[in-house]
Amino acid sequence: MLDPFYSLLIEPFAAFGFMRRAMVAALALTISGTPLGVLLMLRRMGLMGDTLSHAVLPGVATGFIIGGLSLFWMSLGGMVAGIAVVLLAGALARGTALREDMTLAALFVIALAIGVSLVARVGSPADLLHVLFGSLLAVDDHSLLLIAGVSSVTVLALMVGWRAFALDTFDPGFLAAQSRSAGFWYYAILTLVVLNLVAAYQAVGTMMAVGMMIVPAAAARFWSQELAGVTTAAAVIGALAAYGGLLISFHLDLPSGPSVILGAGAVFLVSAVVGPVGGLARRMIRRPHLTG
Amino acid sequence: MNATRPVAVRLSDVTLAYDRHPAVHHVSGAFAPGALNAVVGPNGAGKTTLLRAIAGELALQEGRIDRDGLSRHDIAYLPQQATLDRSFPINVLDVVVQGAYRRIGLFTCVRRETIAEAERAIDAVGLSGFEDRPLSTLSAGQFQRTLFARVLLQDARLILLDEPFNAIDARTTADLMELMRRWRGEHRTVIAVLHDLDLVRSGFDEALLLARSAVAWGPPVEALAAQNQLRARAMSESWDPDADLCHGAA
Numbered sequence: 092m093l094d095p096f097y098s099l100l101i102e103p104f105a106a107f108g109f110m111r112r113a114m115v116a117a118l119a120l121t122i123s124g125t126p127l128g129v130l131l132m133l134r135r136m137g138l139m140g141d142t143l144s145h146a147v148l149p150g151v152a153t154g155f156i157i158g159g160l161s162l163f164w165m166s167l168g169g170m171v172a173g174i175a176v177v178l179l180a181g182a183l184a185r186g187t188a189l190r191e192d193m194t195l196a197a198l199f200v201i202a203l204a205i206g207v208s209l210v211a212r213v214g215s216p217a218d219l220l221h222v223l224f225g226s227l228l229a230v231d232d233h234s235l236l237l238i239a240g241v242s243s244v245t246v247l248a249l250m251v252g253w254r255a256f257a258l259d260t261f262d263p264g265f266l267a268a269q270s271r272s273a274g275f276w277y278y279a280i281l282t283l284v285v286l287n288l289v290a291a292y293q294a295v296g297t298m299m300a301v302g303m304m305i306v307p308a309a310a311a312r313f314w315s316q317e318l319a320g321v322t323t324a325a326a327v328i329g330a331l332a333a334y335g336g337l338l339i340s341f342h343l344d345l346p347s348g349p350s351v352i353l354g355a356g357a358v359f360l361v362s363a364v365v366g367p368v369g370g371l372a373r374r375m376i377r378r379p380h381l382t383g
Numbered sequence: 384m385n386a387t388r389p390v391a392v393r394l395s396d397v398t399l400a401y402d403r404h405p406a407v408h409h410v411s412g413a414f415a416p417g418a419l420n421a422v423v424g425p426n427g428a429g430k431t432t433l434l435r436a437i438a439g440e441l442a443l444q445e446g447r448i449d450r451d452g453l454s455r456h457d458i459a460y461l462p463q464q465a466t467l468d469r470s471f472p473i474n475v476l477d478v479v480v481q482g483a484y485r486r487i488g489l490f491t492c493v494r495r496e497t498i499a500e501a502e503r504a505i506d507a508v509g510l511s512g513f514e515d516r517p518l519s520t521l522s523a524g525q526f527q528r529t530l531f532a533r534v535l536l537q538d539a540r541l542i543l544l545d546e547p548f549n550a551i552d553a554r555t556t557a558d559l560m561e562l563m564r565r566w567r568g569e570h571r572t573v574i575a576v577l578h579d580l581d582l583v584r585s586g587f588d589e590a591l592l593l594a595r596s597a598v599a600w601g602p603p604v605e606a607l608a609a610q611n612q613l614r615a616r617a618m619s620e621s622w623d624p625d626a627d628l629c630h631g632a633a
Contacts, residue, residue: 133472251490252489254489255489258484264462268438268439268455269484312472316519318477
């Protein structure tokens with residue numbers, strides 16, 4: 092088979108195991124991460140992903156200090172630190188007069204400062220780069236299992252709780268009046284976000300992990316007026332971005348994590364222009380009006 | 384559900400405060416069961432605060448609210464509309480079905496009867512044909528009709544409405560008032576915060592004129608008499624930073 096399409100689009104995955112692993116990891120993260128991104132977007136908490144991705148960093152660094160370059164310790168540290176920030180953010184947002192956007196902005200910078208300090212204290216700049224940018228092409232068995240596990244747990248949780256997740260996002264006051272469980276869902280969403288970020292950080296890095304959640308969701312918003320449509324579109328866009336990004340990374344010898352995000356970014360920009368729901372072209376092109 | 388006995392809501396010496404400054408001060412009395420009750424008063428009189436307390440959202444500083452044994456989850460409470468994100472990707476039918484949350488719960492499928500019930504509610508508020516319309520395409524009046532349809536599905540014996548007719552035109556107001564009269568016919572207790580005094584006089588059974596304390600409470604024409612309104616208007620809007628401790632009671 093010397094078909095150029097085959098060598099361009101399929102051969103990298105057929106020939107190289109690390110590409111197949113990277114694809115599986117990226118798809119699993121996409122399927123569980125994009126619905127979370129949609130929920131964050133609709134809660135106007137798009138930056139919460141950023142905050143939590145940086146909140147994970149000091150935990151990962153602490154895990155590194157305790158256990159060295161161990162997946163278990165670094166992931167555990169990341170989860171503990173991330174969930175601690177979730178609880179802190181929730182308590183500050185609900186218990187004080189400060190608005191949520193400022194709470195998140197403050198926590199984000201504080202967490203980043205602690206994380207960078209810790210990494211600088213104990214590791215070389217190369218380690219820091221690894222944590223920040225990850226390497227999708229070096230996903231080993233253990234991290235693949237972690238990603239698959241987190242992805243499965245997330246998808247199950249979303250399936251079971253989707254109605255509450257959606258209702259708590261649309262009208263939290265209504266859910267609170269209807270059900271005792273109302274306070275729980277905010278923390279549940281953010282805890283799932285933390286789990287996904289921790290699973291993703293060594294594949295695509297903490298900075299890019301959040302991009303795989305948020306960018307497909309932002310792009311999907313231009314394609315549907317229904318929650319189910321937006322969520323499906325986000326997953327499809329994320330999967331396409333994972334595939335396209337890995338190919339670009341392979342052929343042009345670019346880092347894999349950023350390539351996947353750039354793939355999603357390209358879909359986002361195209362969607363913003365041609366998307367049928369509030370896209371630029373729809374608004375720019377004047378069309379004759381209807382009778383009613 | 385047709386309530387066998389209408390719900391009575393009684394206030395005993397209710398005081399609600401923000402940072403110890405009372406927004407509702409020593410109010411006692413009872414709302415008429417199975418009737419349309421209006422709460423009126425100037426801005427800052429504590430109307431919304433009182434409604435939220437009845438809904439169980441606010442802790443009381445002092446006193447007691449007797450909800451006739453209803454838990455807060457059995458109450459339909461429609462807050463002022465500004466708080467919802469109307470660009471949320473959802474259609475009218477899905478919003479209305481939310482009203483059945485208590486019956487459906489988290490994990491079971493929405494049954495065909497519930498969908499049919501939601502469609503009847505959409506019809507009752509005059510929105511037939513709007514089932515699949517995205518929320519973002521609705522006018523303020525259509526949006527309020529949608530929220531009323533959701534209240535219909537809640538099938539609650541106590542219904543709290545906070546300024547339901549703000550920025551709503553005369554026709555929509557008339558339609559929704561008709562719906563509220565139907566609720567009265569079904570022995571549901573309605574408590575609504577309103578600013579349109581003519582509407583209160585013509586359409587409501589009881590009115591509470593609130594200006595932090597209860598200025599008057601009774602049949603609307605008497606409660607809204609000129610001298611009562613003058614007294615309500617005399618209420619100072621600002622609180623006194625050096626106010627003394629209150630030792631009074633109703």
